[in-house]
Amino acid sequence: MSEPEDLELEGLQRQLDDAFETTRPRAGFEDELWTRMQARRPAVTRLRDAWMGLLQGIREVPALPLAAVAAVLVVVLGAGVLVFSGLGHGGAGSTAAGRESALQPAPLSAAGAYGRLPSPVLAPRTAGPNSVTAPTADYAGPVALTWTGKLVLNISTAPVFRYQEPSSIDADQFATSLGAILVSRPAGFLGSYQTTDLSVRVRGTIQSPSSEPTFILLPIASVGAIDAAGGPADLALVFLAEHSLAPSWQYTSAAVVSGDVSKVTLLRQFGVTGYGYANLVDGSGEPYGIEVDLKGGLPTGATGPLPLNLDSAPYPIISADEAVRSALASAPAGGAGTGVPTATLTTAELVYTLVVAGDHSFYEPSILFSGTFTVSGTKYVKRVLVPAVDPSQRSS
Amino acid sequence: MVADRPPFEDLYRAYLGRIYAYVRAQVASSADAEDITAQVFMNAYQAYARFEARNTTPAAWLFRIARNATLDHFRAHGRRERLRRTIEHQPVAEEDPSGVAEERIQYRALLGQVAQLPERQRDAISLRHSGLSFEEVGTLLKCSEDAAKMLYHRAVKALKEAVEKETA
Numbered sequence: 001m002s003e004p005e006d007l008e009l010e011g012l013q014r015q016l017d018d019a020f021e022t023t024r025p026r027a028g029f030e031d032e033l034w035t036r037m038q039a040r041r042p043a044v045t046r047l048r049d050a051w052m053g054l055l056q057g058i059r060e061v062p063a064l065p066l067a068a069v070a071a072v073l074v075v076v077l078g079a080g081v082l083v084f085s086g087l088g089h090g091g092a093g094s095t096a097a098g099r100e101s102a103l104q105p106a107p108l109s110a111a112g113a114y115g116r117l118p119s120p121v122l123a124p125r126t127a128g129p130n131s132v133t134a135p136t137a138d139y140a141g142p143v144a145l146t147w148t149g150k151l152v153l154n155i156s157t158a159p160v161f162r163y164q165e166p167s168s169i170d171a172d173q174f175a176t177s178l179g180a181i182l183v184s185r186p187a188g189f190l191g192s193y194q195t196t197d198l199s200v201r202v203r204g205t206i207q208s209p210s211s212e213p214t215f216i217l218l219p220i221a222s223v224g225a226i227d228a229a230g231g232p233a234d235l236a237l238v239f240l241a242e243h244s245l246a247p248s249w250q251y252t253s254a255a256v257v258s259g260d261v262s263k264v265t266l267l268r269q270f271g272v273t274g275y276g277y278a279n280l281v282d283g284s285g286e287p288y289g290i291e292v293d294l295k296g297g298l299p300t301g302a303t304g305p306l307p308l309n310l311d312s313a314p315y316p317i318i319s320a321d322e323a324v325r326s327a328l329a330s331a332p333a334g335g336a337g338t339g340v341p342t343a344t345l346t347t348a349e350l351v352y353t354l355v356v357a358g359d360h361s362f363y364e365p366s367i368l369f370s371g372t373f374t375v376s377g378t379k380y381v382k383r384v385l386v387p388a389v390d391p392s393q394r395s396s
Numbered sequence: 397m398v399a400d401r402p403p404f405e406d407l408y409r410a411y412l413g414r415i416y417a418y419v420r421a422q423v424a425s426s427a428d429a430e431d432i433t434a435q436v437f438m439n440a441y442q443a444y445a446r447f448e449a450r451n452t453t454p455a456a457w458l459f460r461i462a463r464n465a466t467l468d469h470f471r472a473h474g475r476r477e478r479l480r481r482t483i484e485h486q487p488v489a490e491e492d493p494s495g496v497a498e499e500r501i502q503y504r505a506l507l508g509q510v511a512q513l514p515e516r517q518r519d520a521i522s523l524r525h526s527g528l529s530f531e532e533v534g535t536l537l538k539c540s541e542d543a544a545k546m547l548y549h550r551a552v553k554a555l556k557e558a559v560e561k562e563t564a
Binding site: 008009012013015016017018019020021022023024025026029030033034036037 | 405408409412413414416417418420421426429430433434437438441503504506507510521522525526549552553555556559
């Protein structure tokens with residue numbers, strides 16, 4: 001081969017290098033295809049990956065609570081000496097963090113976009129088998145308060161989340177997504193539906209005790225064994241995923257097991273920039289989310305928040321000092337030394353509580369203080385919930 | 397050996413462009429190239445659990461899937477159609493925005509010439525310029541490394557002649 005021809009061939013090879021190097025798919029194709037691939041993965045595979053992510057996430061969970069504010073609502077809960085009704089003894093708990101999509105922020109509105117907000121109203125829940133944390137009983141008498149913990153709150157705003165009350169059409173669409181057909185609209189429900197093996201009921205927001213729109217799934221035929229390795233939490237996740245009900249929000253999981261009966265709860269969390277994830281708690285301060293009941297590895301029921309679109313708006317929140325003052329001010333006048341037991345509050349964390357408000361309802365930030373005290377040999381838990389939104393932004 | 401395998405997404409991000417370019421050099425339209433590339437990674441994703449890094453490189457593994465997917469495409473759509481397009485030098489109506497964008501790539505004509513080469517020559521050039529070693533090219537084309545080198549050099553010469561003929 002002659003030298004000029006060699007040079008020509010080398011030049012052609014360089015052009016080929018450039019040609020292949022510069023030939024790329026259109027912008028957006030890469031992410032588009034990746035999304036399609038993720039969507040086509042079998043549910044079990046997605047769950048397995050999510051689960052691995054969750055386990056990894058445990059090591060990355062942000063340091064615990066902090067936070068603060070004003071007006072005060074108090075709940076005294078007895079963490080008595082523990083007889084767990086319903087599921088009995090010997091619970092086992094586990095935690096895990098949530099799915100990728102749970103990190104997607106809700107559409108953001110301008111600061112204070114929802115105007116003045118109603119404040120949370122506490123309505124202690126009667127302890128029972130639904131609880132996945134400590135079994136509780138109310139302590140009826142007054143309690144004096146002291147604070148020995150450390151509350152660090154490095155944020156000055158926190159998002160308030162809002163949803164629009166769903167209609168029966170929304171409920172029908174949800175049921176359709178499960179493959180269920182409308183059977184009736186019983187009182188108190190947006191609809192009652194059935195698939196070949198499930199009964200599905202959907203209800204709207206309840207004012208008191210406050211509860212967001214909820215679905216209730218009950219098998220009406222024997223549901224087949226779930227093809228998944230692992231414990232109750234894995235089974236519950238697979239069951240939910242099989243019905244397109246795996247939560248799109250962040251969660252930790254907890255399981256209570258008694259013999260072949262178990263209750264798995266995916267405890268809902270909200271992401272707060274600069275803080276981490278804050279639990280959603282009910283009026284008694286108990287975290288909650290989707291619950292799945294299992295017996296012998298088979299699901300016997302599930303209930304949880306109806307999937308709804310949330311939007312959000314940042315609101316100013318009170319400082320840590322203000323929160324502590326408000327918490328302590330919630331104790332009845334007179335204080336210790338008058339035969340009133342004294343509870344020592346030792347922990348505080350940012351949480352979210354549901355505030356029902358008609359056509360639109362809110363998930364609002366609050367500071368949950370916790371401590372213990374003992375009366376007649378029985379140890380009780382004292383919780384104080386302080387609304388975190390600045391009083392100037394609250395209507396009550 | 398799970399420990400030998402990087403996360404699939406790493407492979408996907410690293411090789412998507414190269415696989416696309418390889419496929420694009422084989423087929424007449426960017427739309428076909430996208431479809432085939434998508435199929436390649438769908439197949440790879442499903443098969444990744446069985447990928448053994450000690451037996452082959454990720455690049456060779458992916459390009460094997462790409463090569464098979466391209467051949468499947470030709471089988472499904474008919475080689476005659478492909479030949480008609482390339483002989484007529486009519487790289488398909490690409491009126492969509494993505495096609496228009498790709499039209500601007502200055503080496504498109506050169507890849508069109510590559511697409512007209514005999515299958516093995518076309519493969520040798522496409523695989524080599526997609527970053528594979530001659531050993532990997534040989535493995536994919538079921539020949540020795542030396543044979544792959546020879547095949548490649550013949551292919552480049554054939555391409556040069558085709559380009560000269562085109563511009564003459």
